[in-house]
Amino acid sequence: MKSTKSNQGRTSRNTSKKKGWTKFVFFSDNHGDCENKEVTNALVKFISKFKPHWKIHGGDGFDIRSLRKGAIGSEEYNSLDKDIDMGCAFIERLKPDVWLHGNHEYRLFQTLHSSGNGIIRDYCKDVIRTIENTLKANGCKRILPYDADKGVFQLGPIVFCHGYTVNMRSVAEHASHYAPAGGACLIGHLHTIQQANAKKHKGCVGFCGGGLFEKDLMTYSHRHLNTSTWGNGWLYGWVKGNEWKVLQAHKVGGKWVAPIDFNPQ
Ligand SMILES: [Fe+2]
Numbered sequence: 001m002k003s004t005k006s007n008q009g010r011t012s013r014n015t016s017k018k019k020g021w022t023k024f025v026f027f028s029d030n031h032g033d034c035e036n037k038e039v040t041n042a043l044v045k046f047i048s049k050f051k052p053h054w055k056i057h058g059g060d061g062f063d064i065r066s067l068r069k070g071a072i073g074s075e076e077y078n079s080l081d082k083d084i085d086m087g088c089a090f091i092e093r094l095k096p097d098v099w100l101h102g103n104h105e106y107r108l109f110q111t112l113h114s115s116g117n118g119i120i121r122d123y124c125k126d127v128i129r130t131i132e133n134t135l136k137a138n139g140c141k142r143i144l145p146y147d148a149d150k151g152v153f154q155l156g157p158i159v160f161c162h163g164y165t166v167n168m169r170s171v172a173e174h175a176s177h178y179a180p181a182g183g184a185c186l187i188g189h190l191h192t193i194q195q196a197n198a199k200k201h202k203g204c205v206g207f208c209g210g211g212l213f214e215k216d217l218m219t220y221s222h223r224h225l226n227t228s229t230w231g232n233g234w235l236y237g238w239v240k241g242n243e244w245k246v247l248q249a250h251k252v253g254g255k256w257v258a259p260i261d262f263n264p265q
Contacts, residue, residue, distance in 0.1 A: 020240070021238040021239065021240045022053050022054070022155065022156070022238065022239050022240065023050060023051065023052040023053050023054070023236070023237070023238055024052050024053065024054040024055075024056060024155055024158075024236060024237060024238075024239070025043075025046070025047060025050065025052040025054070025055055025056070025234060025235070025236040026056045026058055026160055026186050026188075026209060026234060026235040026236065027043055027055075027056075027057060027058065027094070027209070027211075027212060027234035027235075028057060028058030028059050028060055028061075028100075028102065028162065028188030028189075028209070028211055028212070028234075029058070029059070029060040029102070029188045029189070029191055029210075029211025029212055029213050030060070030061055030087070030090050030211070030212035030213060031060055031061075031062070031063040031104065031211075031212075031213045031218065032061065032062040032063040032064070032080075032082075032083035032084065032086050032087040032090075033063060033082040033083045033085075033086045033087075033217070034063050034213050034214055034217040034218050035086055035087075035090060035212060035213065035214065036212055036213055036214035036232055037214075039212045039232045039233075040090065040093070040094075040212055042249075042256045042258075043094070043212065043234055043249075044093065044094070046234075046236075046249060046256070046258050046260075047094075049260055050236060050258075050260045052236065054097050054098065054155060055094060055095065055096045055097050055098070056096065056097065056098040056100070056153060056155075056160050057091075057094070057096035057098065057099045057100065058100050058102070058160060058161070058162055058163075058186070058187065058188035058189075058209075059099075059100045059101055059102025059103070059104075059105065059146065059162030059163075059188055059189070060102035060103065060104045060105070060162065060188060060189070060211070061087045061090060061091065061099070061102070061105070061131075062083055062084065062087040062104055062105055062131065063083050063087075063104055063218075064080060064083065064104050064105065064107045064108060065083070065104075065220060066079075066080055067107040067108065067110075067111050067124075080127070084127055084130060084131075087131070088130065088131065088134045091131075091134050091135055091138055091140075092134065092138055095138045095139050095140075096135070096138075096140055097139065097140060097141050097142070098140070098141065098142045098144070098153050098160070099135050099140050099142065099143045099144065100144045100146075100151055100152075100153060100160065100161060100162045101143070101144065101145055101146040101151065101162070102146060102162040102163075102188065102189065103146055103162065103163075103189065105131070105146060106146035108124045108127055108128050109124070109128065109145075109146070111124045112124040112125055112128070146162060148161075148164045152178060155239055156183075156239040156240075156241065156242065156244065157179075157180050157182060157183030157184065157239060157242045157243070157244050158179075158183055158184045158185070158186060158237070158239055158244055158246070159178040159179055159180070159183065159184070159185045159186070160185075160186050160187075161174065161178060161185070161186075161187055162187065162188050162189050163187040163188055163189025163190060163208070164189075166189065166190060169196075170187070170189075170190055170208075171187065171190070171194045171195070171196040171198075171206035171207065171208050172196040172197070172198035172199075172206050173198070173206075174187050174206050175196065175197075175198035175200070175204045175205055175206030176198040176199055176200055176204065176206075179198070179200065179204035179205070179206070180204070180242075181200055181201055181202035181203070181204065182202040182203055182204065182242060183204055183205075183242070183244065184204060184205045184206070184207060184244060184246055185204065185205075185206050185207070186206075186207045186208075186209065186235050186246065187206070187207070187208050188208065188209065188211060189208070190208045190229075191208075191210060191211045191213065191227075191229075191230040191231070192208050192210065192229045192230060192231060193208065193209065193210040193231040193233050193248060193250055194206075194207070194208045195207050195208075195248070205246075207235055207246055207248070209233055209234050209235035209248060209249075210230070210231040210232050210233035210234070210248075210250065211230070211231075211232065211233075212232065212234070213230075213232070215227060215230055231250065232250070232251065233248055233249050233250040233251070234248075234249050235247070235248055235249070236249060236258070247259065
């Protein structure tokens with residue numbers, strides 16, 4: 001995976017540490033009550049060793065499937081209580097510094113502004129308040145909307161967002177669109193583990209880190225061939241000025257592989 005010596009990137013908005021490297025971890029897509037606890041346990045263990053300066057949640061921390069467009073049968077009438085409880089418990093356990101709402105949280109905002117039923121609108125408002133209060137109570141410094149312009153967090157040469165397209169070129173497309181020259185863009189959304197170099201003057205690289213979901217629990221996805229591309233994992237790395245390094249945590253031979261010994265001098 002690439003690091004860069006380019007000094008031509010956009011102005012770094014959030015990297016203030018001049019000495020040493022800033023460490024981050026980027027995880028996403030635990031999908032409330034569809035969370036894969038085994039993956040979360042591995043992530044928690046990793047964080048305790050890696051000790052990142054920034055814990056960035058890339059969105060879809062809740063599934064909100066009864067508000068999905070086209071939800072039918074049990075998806076539509078099932079209570080969201082367990083989904084909200086598990087998503088909030090995840091926040092309390094991981095304590096993200098930055099939270100990017102994903103397209104699944106966006107369902108709450110969309111329904112809040114479009115439903116003709118006042119009780120449903122009140123319910124959405126309550127759930128949004130519960131999520132955002134839980135985040136703030138657990139030290140979250142930034143809560144960003146699911147918005148292609150505003151839902152973006154930048155740490156030096158690396159831009160983080162949930163993801164706004166789903167196609168074969170999405171990882172490279174997000175890198176071309178968001179990454180500074182010579183930088184990188186990290187997304188969730190696709191649920192796949194991917195890396196792609198993208199066209200840009202001085203280059204850029206896109207990453208998708210997989211997710212923290214349990215695919216078997218996401219019954220609405222079982223009829224889609226693209227779910228065979230899904231994988232569990234998370235991204236992490238280091239930035240210093242315009243230099244960066246990104247690694248992928250994933251399972252090999254039944255064990256999690258996530259080295260923390262990248263130690264540039
Ligand atoms: Fe997702």
